Amino acid sequence: MIDVGIAGVKALLVLLMVLNLSAILLWVERKGSALIQDRIGANRANILGVMPFNLGFINTLIADPIKLLTKEDMVPAGADKLLHFMAPFLAVFPVLVTFAAVPFGDQLVIGDTTINLQVADLDVGILYVLAMSSLAVYGVVLGGWASNSRWALLGGIRGSAQMISYEIAMGLALIGAVMTFGTLDLQAIARAQGHHFFGVIPAWGIIYQPLGFLIFLIAGIAESKRVPFDLPEGESELISGYFTEYSGMKQAAFMLSDFAESVVVAGLATTLFFGAWQVPWLARDGFHFPGGAFVALPQLVVVVLQIVSFTIKVFALCVFQILVRWTLPRYRYDQVMDLGWKYLLPLALANMLVTGVVIVLVG
Amino acid sequence: MGAALFVVLAVLTVIAALTVVLHPNPVKSALALVTTLFLLAVVFVLLEAQMIAVLQVIVYAGAIMVLFLFVIMLLNLQSDDPERGRRRAVLRALAWAGGALLAVELALLTRGASVDMVSTAPPGYGGAQAVAQSLFTDFVFPFELTSILLLVAVVGAVVLAQKQRRPTLS
Numbered sequence: 305m306i307d308v309g310i311a312g313v314k315a316l317l318v319l320l321m322v323l324n325l326s327a328i329l330l331w332v333e334r335k336g337s338a339l340i341q342d343r344i345g346a347n348r349a350n351i352l353g354v355m356p357f358n359l360g361f362i363n364t365l366i367a368d369p370i371k372l373l374t375k376e377d378m379v380p381a382g383a384d385k386l387l388h389f390m391a392p393f394l395a396v397f398p399v400l401v402t403f404a405a406v407p408f409g410d411q412l413v414i415g416d417t418t419i420n421l422q423v424a425d426l427d428v429g430i431l432y433v434l435a436m437s438s439l440a441v442y443g444v445v446l447g448g449w450a451s452n453s454r455w456a457l458l459g460g461i462r463g464s465a466q467m468i469s470y471e472i473a474m475g476l477a478l479i480g481a482v483m484t485f486g487t488l489d490l491q492a493i494a495r496a497q498g499h500h501f502f503g504v505i506p507a508w509g510i511i512y513q514p515l516g517f518l519i520f521l522i523a524g525i526a527e528s529k530r531v532p533f534d535l536p537e538g539e540s541e542l543i544s545g546y547f548t549e550y551s552g553m554k555q556a557a558f559m560l561s562d563f564a565e566s567v568v569v570a571g572l573a574t575t576l577f578f579g580a581w582q583v584p585w586l587a588r589d590g591f592h593f594p595g596g597a598f599v600a601l602p603q604l605v606v607v608v609l610q611i612v613s614f615t616i617k618v619f620a621l622c623v624f625q626i627l628v629r630w631t632l633p634r635y636r637y638d639q640v641m642d643l644g645w646k647y648l649l650p651l652a653l654a655n656m657l658v659t660g661v662v663i664v665l666v667g
Numbered sequence: 668m669g670a671a672l673f674v675v676l677a678v679l680t681v682i683a684a685l686t687v688v689l690h691p692n693p694v695k696s697a698l699a700l701v702t703t704l705f706l707l708a709v710v711f712v713l714l715e716a717q718m719i720a721v722l723q724v725i726v727y728a729g730a731i732m733v734l735f736l737f738v739i740m741l742l743n744l745q746s747d748d749p750e751r752g753r754r755r756a757v758l759r760a761l762a763w764a765g766g767a768l769l770a771v772e773l774a775l776l777t778r779g780a781s782v783d784m785v786s787t788a789p790p791g792y793g794g795a796q797a798v799a800q801s802l803f804t805d806f807v808f809p810f811e812l813t814s815i816l817l818l819v820a821v822v823g824a825v826v827l828a829q830k831q832r833r834p835t836l837s
Contacts, residue, residue, distance in 0.1 A: 384694075387694070387695075387698075426717070427717055427794045427795060427796075428717050428718055428721050428794065428795050431718075431721040431722070431725065431795075432721055434721075434725055435721045435724035435725045435728075436724075438724070438725050438730060438733075439724065439728060439729055442698075442701070442733070442736075445733065445736055445737070445740070449694065449736075449740050457740070461740065464733055464737055465737075468730065468734070471730075
């Protein structure tokens with residue numbers, strides 16, 4: 305019984321973390337893009353006009369969802385009603401469940417129960433993540449098809465082609481990391497990144513797999529359909545692509561799935577390449593600084609530090625994705641396909657080969 | 668718990684599989700097939716075969732079925748013209764006969780056999796390590812042969828696509 309309770313709390317915690325990070329990212333995105341483009345950005349959110357100043361962040365967080373929730377929900381004529389209704393759910397669901405396999409901390413020991421800070425302790429963690437992200441295509445395809453609109457259909461077709469193409473590069477880029485750590489279990493990968501080279505440089509995945517990280521990040525941004533890979537929803541070409549015919553909360557669900565997907569990409573990159581929840585020199589009993597200095601810490605503090613470290617890393621990678629988005633122009637469609645198939649795929653294969661050779665030589 | 672879960676999953680899987688065959692709309696048929704494959708993956712998890720479950724979702728539900736949907740959507744299949752109606756009737760009769768034969772065979776084969784609804788396999792039986800172990804030792808020859816087959820298919824696809832000189836989808 306208590307196990308079920310703990311599992312439920314963990315699931316809720318992770319779900320809330322992804323949703324909240326997505327909402328915060330929406331605000332970072334609006335303000336950040338304004339900063340980059342030398343504008344002021346969203347500053348009109350106020351409560352009935354009586355607040356003396358703009359609460360910005362918090363206000364926008366509340367105002368945006370209220371606006372989206374109260375908008376009219378439209379279903380275009382000739383649309384397939386059932387699939388049109390289902391598509392946003394199919395877009396959001398796989399993204400939200402992906403995070404179940406991502407560990408957000410080591411373990412918490414209370415009395416004689418040990419709680420593994422990960423929702424689903426899976427032996428095949430990485431494959432589970434890839435499986436769920438491969439299901440994310442359906443929301444895009446169906447949203448495009450069921451809307452009975454040319455823009456939407458074109459967006460859906462572009463989206464599915466792009467997501468399938470980049471999934472392959474993404475999976476192959478992860479294989480290098482899997483070979484390095486010798487396991488598919490994300491928690492085991494996180495633990496394997498705890499030691500240091502020469503006592504100073506943390507042995508994070510990016511040290512072993514810089515190219516793998518680069519390919520993974522590019523493919524991840526393409527998977528979440530953001531600039532420079534936002535062809536499926538390119539405004540100047542397709543209005544809004546596959547969700548052109550959606551309004552209100554359903555449109556918000558599609559937007560949420562894009563943001564949540566950035567969070568998931570950042571979470572995976574953190575776990576595999578940036579030491580997951582590891583804090584440099586922090587072990588289960590406290591800090592072991594180079595040179596023999598030791599600061600003992602209670603276990604709860606260590607766990608909190610780990611979770612904070614994980615969150616900061618994820619957030620930093622999310623912000624980096626936003627920076628990329630507002631810096632680069634959009635690719636042409638054939639360039640997107642060329643990049644995926646002719647550059648990233650061979651590079652990922654080469655990365656795999658080199659990793660294999662090095663592992664055989666070094667042992 | 669396991670047995671109850673299995674029964675629920677089995678019923679849902681059969682309903683989804685029937686929808687694949689019976690639904691008039693090809694897009695919904697394809698989606699029902701995705702649902703069937705996904706539910707089967709969950710059954711695999713119940714049978715301690717996580718590796719197979721995950722691969723089933725990645726390969727079938729996530730890749731092959733998306734291409735199916737892609738093609739169906741691009742062709743935009745309409746309800747067919749009456750001329751093909753008679754051939755369809757013959758095909759339908761043949762399909763029923765084949766299905767009935769298969770059902771009878773299955774019933775005869777499994778008669779008297781006792782089937783456990785809950786997995787009796789030891790933990791780790793279907794994990795990545797166990798599957799890889801048998802794949803790269805006992806079955807390495809068929810495994811390599813399959814990869815050659817796939818390579819031939821890839822080369823074939825490239826050759827065919829080149830010959831037609833069609834403009835790429837853009």
